[in-house]
Amino acid sequence: xxxxxxxxxxxxxxxxxxxxxxxxxxxxxxxxxxxxxxxxxxxxxxxxxxxxxxxxxxxxxxxxxxxxxxxxxxxxxxxxxxxxxxxxxxxxxxxxxxxxxxxxxxxxxxxxxxxxxxxxxxxxxxxxxxxxxxxxxxxxxxxxxxxxxxxxxxxxxxxxxxxxxxxxxxxxxxxxxxxxxxxxxxxxxxxxxxxxxxxxxxxxxxxxxxxxxxxxxxxxxxxxxxxxxxxxxxxxxxxxxxxxxxxxxxxxxxxxxxxxxxxxxxxxxxxxxxxxxxxxxxxxxxxxxxxxxxxxxxxxxxxxxxxxxxxxxxxxxxxxxxxxxxxxxxxxxxxxxxxxxxxxxxxxxxxxxxxxxxxxxxxxxxxxxxxxxxxxxxxxxxxxxxxxxxxxxxxxxxxxxxxxxxxxxxxxxxxxxxxxxxxxxxxxxxxxx
Numbered sequence: 001x002x003x004x005x006x007x008x009x010x011x012x013x014x015x016x017x018x019x020x021x022x023x024x025x026x027x028x029x030x031x032x033x034x035x036x037x038x039x040x041x042x043x044x045x046x047x048x049x050x051x052x053x054x055x056x057x058x059x060x061x062x063x064x065x066x067x068x069x070x071x072x073x074x075x076x077x078x079x080x081x082x083x084x085x086x087x088x089x090x091x092x093x094x095x096x097x098x099x100x101x102x103x104x105x106x107x108x109x110x111x112x113x114x115x116x117x118x119x120x121x122x123x124x125x126x127x128x129x130x131x132x133x134x135x136x137x138x139x140x141x142x143x144x145x146x147x148x149x150x151x152x153x154x155x156x157x158x159x160x161x162x163x164x165x166x167x168x169x170x171x172x173x174x175x176x177x178x179x180x181x182x183x184x185x186x187x188x189x190x191x192x193x194x195x196x197x198x199x200x201x202x203x204x205x206x207x208x209x210x211x212x213x214x215x216x217x218x219x220x221x222x223x224x225x226x227x228x229x230x231x232x233x234x235x236x237x238x239x240x241x242x243x244x245x246x247x248x249x250x251x252x253x254x255x256x257x258x259x260x261x262x263x264x265x266x267x268x269x270x271x272x273x274x275x276x277x278x279x280x281x282x283x284x285x286x287x288x289x290x291x292x293x294x295x296x297x298x299x300x301x302x303x304x305x306x307x308x309x310x311x312x313x314x315x316x317x318x319x320x321x322x323x324x325x326x327x328x329x330x331x332x333x334x335x336x337x338x339x340x341x342x343x344x345x346x347x348x349x350x351x352x353x354x355x356x357x358x359x360x361x362x363x364x365x366x367x368x369x370x371x372x373x374x375x376x377x378x379x380x381x382x383x384x385x386x387x388x389x390x391x392x393x394x395x396x397x398x399x400x401x402x403x404x405x406x407x408x409x410x411x412x413x414x415x416x417x418x419x420x421x422x423x424x425x426x427x428x429x430x431x432x433x
Contacts, residue, residue, distance in 0.1 A: 003028050003029055004030070004186065005029075005032070005186075006022060006029050006030065006032070006187075006188070006430050007031075007032050007034065007148070007182065007188070008187075008190060009137050009187070009190065009191055010034075010189065010404070011034070011035030011037075011041065012040075012041060012042070012043055012044070012402060013041065013043070013416055014190040014403070015188070016033065016041065016124060017424055018190060018430065019033050019427065020120070020129070021423065021427025021428055022426075022427040022430040023127035023427075024427075025427070025431035026431035027127075027128075030130070031130065032129070032130040032131075033124070033129060033131050034132050034135040034137060034152065035135065036135060036137070037134070038133050038134055040121065040131065041117045041120060041121075043192070044116055045117060046113070047416070050112070050113055051112065052107060052108060052112075052116045053413040054107060055106050055414075055416060055420070056106060056417065057084065057104045057106055059083065059084055062076065064083055064084060064414075064417070065079060067409050067410050068407060069216070069271045069377070069410070070377055070406050071382065071418065074387050075418065077387055078387055082420070082424045083421065084106075087420045088106065091108075096119045097109045103252075103412065137150050137151070137152040137202060138151045138152055138153055139202075140205060142206065142395060146185075146396070146397060147183050148186075148397065150187075152181075186397050186399065188390075188426055190400070190401045190402045190404060192403050194210055194213045195215075196213060197210060199213075203380050203400070206392070207392075207395050208381070209380075209381050210381065211381055211406040213376050213377065213378030214377050215369055217266050217269055217369070218269045218368060218369050220265055221258050221364060222258075222363065223365050226329045226332075226333070227362065228259070230326055230329065232256075233255045234252060234254045234262065235252065235253045235321070237292070238250070238253045238264055238287055240264045240265060240286070240287055240288075241285075241286045241288075242283055244284075247272040247276075248268075249267040250264060259364070260285070260287075260362070266410065266411040270409070284361055284362070285361070286360065287359075288359065288360075289357050295354055295358060298358065302345070302353075302354075305342045306345070310341065310342050310343035311343065313338070313339060313340065314341065314342055314353075315327075319357075330357060331353065333360070334356035335349070336349050375403065375409075377408050379407070389425060390426035390429060399426045399430060400426070401419065401426040402419040402422055403415065403419070405422065407422075
């Protein structure tokens with residue numbers, strides 16, 4: 001009997017996990033992973049600042065789905081099959097231990113993404129998976145016999161760097177660019193986020209439709225000089241919100257040379273991906289610098305400052321949790337003059353300072369993509385996919401995994417977990433006779 005040929009388009013986390021899962025269940029299958037660039041697992045390489053945020057320490061399937069602005073309902077059943085605990089076990093069985101940081105993010109104990117890359121590449125080689133770089137699929141059709149025929153361009157690889165160099169991968173060395181054909185019995189598209197509609201054209205050519213792609217996980221541009229001068233200042237917990245919307249997130253905040261970043265901003269951008277896109281990334285942003293205090297409790301703190309430090313300048317005596325440089329600028333922004341002492345703070349001045357601390361308003365004038373994630377909101381519509389198998393409902397034999405789907409999570413390892421889970425489900429289904 002001729003072994004079944006399975007082709008996986010996309011050499012990222014989802015594509016590799018699908019290939020390895022399929023190979024484990026169906027050792028006789030001929031599995032090929034095609035990567036259009038010169039390197040496999042490039043996103044794994046740079047994730048988490050080069051440490052690879054593999055997953056998140058959230059081990060309840062229903063709670064885990066709540067971290068996905070797009071895909072929450074669709075992922076309930078898949079996460080009951082393969083979730084974060086299974087990801088941890090999978091890597092540990094292959095000698096890669098993960099650690100959990102205070103915010104729940106999980107990394108390899110080596111603090112190096114290369115550990116994850118080597119694990120996946122070595123596993124693929126051991127399983128007999130054929131790996132090909134510089135093979136970008138240009139088009140695909142389904143033939144009357146049910147098989148898929150692909151036309152792809154094999155390019156001479158770009159100059160390698162110190163990044164992801166595929167271990168024992170087949171590359172096209174010294175061969176001029178030429179169009180070639182390849183056929184297979186089953187096809188998995190794991191091509192990554194559809195940052196432009198053109199990147200989803202393979203799925204569209206096979207009958208699928210795309211939810212319009214817009215950026216998710218981005219930072220905010222704020223053109224206020226004093227804020228930018230505080231680049232590098234961070235706070236453990238603030239509350240960021242967009243007035244007139246439901247968007248509100250708590251978390252750490254980082255002030256940057258271009259505006260605002262950090263987990264609170266990235267989560268806000270993920271949940272508001274479409275809404276903020278419709279605003280053309282121009283909107284008002286409120287920051288509560290002391291979300292653990294309401295106006296009444298903050299007023300009490302002011303009264304305590306008056307009693308304990310009446311002669312001290314307000315600008316030199318920051319409240320706990322606010323860095324001194326930031327406090328100075330917030331006091332000035334509130335209209336309280338520099339030489340005002342706590343004992344001399346007027347009722348009107350106190351009200352203005354309270355408002356500044358609890359509801360600072362900043363005009364957002366644009367965005368920058370988060371370099372560690374570049375996640376896209378949008379992709380193949382979820383109602384066109386069978387989430388028990390990740391197989392297309394419209395084109396039998398066609399499967400999907402990873403960010404090519406209209407699924408995206410907040411920052412913290414959730415997008416990789418969706419890749420591992422959908423890749424695992426697709427790999428099991430691909431192995432079925």
